[in-house]
Amino acid sequence: MNILLNTVAILLIAATLAPSLPSKHWLVRVWEFPRLQLLGLMVITLVVRCVMYPTDLSNSGLIFTALLYLALVASAVYQAIWILPYTLFYKKEVVRASDKDEGESISILSSNVFMPNEDYDKLLTHVRDADPDFVVTLESNKRWEIALSALNETHPHQQHCPLENLYGMHLYSKYPLKTATLNYLVEDDVPSMLVTIEMGGQDVTLYFLHPKPPSPTENKTAKPRDIELTMVGQEISQKEGPIIVAGDLNDVAWSPTTRKFKKISGMLDPRIGRAFFNTFHAHYPLIKWPLDHVFHSSHFMLEDIRKLSDIGSDHYPLLTRLKLQPTLKSR
Numbered sequence: 001m002n003i004l005l006n007t008v009a010i011l012l013i014a015a016t017l018a019p020s021l022p023s024k025h026w027l028v029r030v031w032e033f034p035r036l037q038l039l040g041l042m043v044i045t046l047v048v049r050c051v052m053y054p055t056d057l058s059n060s061g062l063i064f065t066a067l068l069y070l071a072l073v074a075s076a077v078y079q080a081i082w083i084l085p086y087t088l089f090y091k092k093e094v095v096r097a098s099d100k101d102e103g104e105s106i107s108i109l110s111s112n113v114f115m116p117n118e119d120y121d122k123l124l125t126h127v128r129d130a131d132p133d134f135v136v137t138l139e140s141n142k143r144w145e146i147a148l149s150a151l152n153e154t155h156p157h158q159q160h161c162p163l164e165n166l167y168g169m170h171l172y173s174k175y176p177l178k179t180a181t182l183n184y185l186v187e188d189d190v191p192s193m194l195v196t197i198e199m200g201g202q203d204v205t206l207y208f209l210h211p212k213p214p215s216p217t218e219n220k221t222a223k224p225r226d227i228e229l230t231m232v233g234q235e236i237s238q239k240e241g242p243i244i245v246a247g248d249l250n251d252v253a254w255s256p257t258t259r260k261f262k263k264i265s266g267m268l269d270p271r272i273g274r275a276f277f278n279t280f281h282a283h284y285p286l287i288k289w290p291l292d293h294v295f296h297s298s299h300f301m302l303e304d305i306r307k308l309s310d311i312g313s314d315h316y317p318l319l320t321r322l323k324l325q326p327t328l329k330s331r
Contacts, residue, residue, distance in 0.1 A: 001052060002052075002053060005045060005048060005049050005052075005053075006065070006068060008041070008045050009045055009049075009068055009069065009071075009072045010068070012038060012041055012042050012045065012072060012075060013068075013071050013072060013075050015031045015038055016031075016038065016075040016078060016079060017075075018031040019031050019032045019256070024214065024221040024222045024223045024226065025214070025220060025221050025222075026213075026214035026215050026216060026219070026220055026221065026222065029214045029221075029222045030214065030215070032251075032252060032254075032255045032256070033252050033255075033289050034287075034289065035079045035082050035083050035252075035254065036079075036083055036276070036288075036289070037286065037287075038079055039076055039079040039080055039083070042072055042075060042076040042079070043076060045072065046069065046072060046073065046076070049069065082254045083254055083276075085254070085272045085273070086253060086254065086271055086272060086274075086275065086276045086290070087273075087275070087276075088273070088274070088275070090272060090273045091272075091273050092272065092273030092274060093268050093269055093270070093272035093273060094268050094269070094270040094272070094296075094300075094301065094302045095301050095302070096301065096302050096303070097301035097302060097303050097323040101301060101323060101325070102325075102326055103200065103301070103323040103324045103325050103326050104199055104200040104323070104324050104326075105303060105321055105322065105323050105324075106133050106134075106199060106204070106244075106300075106321070106322050106323075106324065107130070107131075107132040107133045107134070107303075107319065107320065107321040107322075108132060108133065108134045108135075108136065108206075108244065108246050108294060108319070108320050109126065109127060109130055109132040109134065109135045109136070109308075109317055109318070109319050110136045110138070110208075110246045110247060110248070110292055110294065110317065110318050110320075111123055111126075111135070111136070111137055111138065111308075111311065111313070111315065111317035111318070112137075112138040112139050112210075112248045112279075112280075112291075112292065112313055112314070112315035113137050113138065113139050113140050113144055113311065113313050113315075114139055114312070114313035114314050114315065115139040115140070115141055115144070115164075115166050115168070117311070117312040117313050118312070119311055119312030119313075120144070120147035120148065122309075122310070122311035122312055123137075123148070123311045123317065124148065124150060124151075126308050126309075126311065126317055126319075127151065127154075130308070130319050131154075132319060133173065133174045133175060134155075134171065134172065134173050134174075134175075134206070134246075135148075135151060135155060135170075135171070135172040135173075136169070136170070136171050136172075136193075136208045136246060136247065137168075137169065137170045137172075138167075138168075138169055138210045138247060138248050139166050139167070139168060139210075139313075140162065140168045140169065140170045141162045141163060141164050141168045142162040142164075144162070144168070144170070145160055145162050145170055148170065148172070151172045154172075154174070155172035155173055155174055156174075157172075157173040157174070157175060157176050157177050158170070158171060158172050158173065159171040159177065159180045159182065159193055159195065161182055161191045161193070163189070163191070165189050167189060167190050167191065167210060167212070168191075169191050169192075169193060169208065169210060171193055171195065171208060173195075173197070175197040175198075175199065176197065176198075177195050177196070177197060178195075178196045178197060178198060178203065179194075179195060179196045180193070180194075180195045181193070181194045181195070185228050185231055185232070186211070186224045186227050186228045186231070187211075187212065187224055190210070190211060190212055190224075190228075191210075192207065192208060192209045192210070192211075192228070192232075192247075193206075193207070193208040194206070194207055194208075195208075199242070199324055200324045200326050201326070202241055202242055202299075202324070203241055203242075204241070204242045204243070204244065204324070205239060205241065205242070205243045205244070206243075206244045206245075206246070207232055207236075207243070207244070207245045207246070207247075208246055208247045209228065209229075209232065209245065209246075209247040209248075209249060210247050210248050210249075210250070211224065211225040211228045211229065211249060211250055211251075212224060212225060212250065213225065213250035213251075222257070225249075225250060225251060225257070226257045229249065229251070229257055229258070229260075229261040230257075230260065230261065230264065232245065232261070232265070233260070233261040233262075233263075233264035233265040233267075234264055234265075236264075236265035236266070236267065237264055237265055237266060241297075241299070242296075242297055242299035242300065242324055243265075243267070243296065243297040243299075244294065244295070244296045244297075244300070244322070245265075245267060245293070245294070245295040245296070246293065246294045246295075246320070247292070247293065248279075248291055248292050248293075248315065249291065249292075249293050250291060251291070252289050252290055252291065253269065253271060253276075253290045253293065258293075261295075262295065265295070266297065266298075267295035267296060267297060268295065268296055268297070268298060268300075269293075269295055270294065270296070270302040270305050270320065270322075271290065271305065274305070276288075276289070276290050277290050277292075277305065277306075277307050277318065278290050278307070278316075279291055279292040279307055279315050279316045279317075279318055280292070280314060280315050280316075281314050281315075282310050282313060282314050282315060282316050283310075283314065291315065292315060292316075292317075292318045293318075294318065294320040296322055299324055299325055300322040300323060300324055300325065301322065301323045301325060302320075302321075302322060302323075303321035303322060303323050304319070304320070304321040305318070305319070305320045305321070306318075306319055307319075
């Protein structure tokens, strides 16, 4: 048992150090995702170690063991620092709007529908209940487009990109689209959308993204995803006015890539100081992390953000309501 615990401790420390390596390969970058799970395993390992071998760590003859578990404690603290902003113990980055605050509201329901999924009515029920201004579906193909045709009446302003490669995208809007552009920023088979609407006397820019993840079945490295997020961040940094970014970024909120995107773009994250809002995986209790995101400029306050119930996909839908502050004219 002693050897097993030491081995587990070494593996957990290695998993903590791995994302710091100068590599974009999925085998390295994947360890940015399960920081909460790794932290939990570290705490369990330390507790079991202290209960089963309470005197080992104070024995001067076991220098290796003492150093090993000091390193494990340091690794646990390090993991906690990464995820702390997405808990109630951290200062909120976005102010919650009150009923007294003036401004027009905008709501977005973003959902990775999982292309093989056929539970169309579950998503449509969420749309009917939440009545969002925008519905954006990811992994949607022509079959999903036909199934969601009921939205033609409630959300008549649309942009469609049905694909059979898990990267189709559909946008349904109550607002008229002043401009609507379908882009392939990095990869020829991975679209994104850029639209503008008029709201509260201002032009609001919305980006909808779904880059490929680093994985053995997708891109072997995180480079294309990282490039796309950096490109969008740099483009946003040159823009004036209210901006919203939404979609499945195939990256966790606390990763260096997403932090870099926020720093470059100046976008705010309404989850900071509130919760993780783990939208993936919908069916595996121990595999949970926030892959679906909404970022916005400082022109907005938060009215509501919540994860909706299962629609048969591997992702939960994410519903976000923001209020545009009429007095802010520039970022």
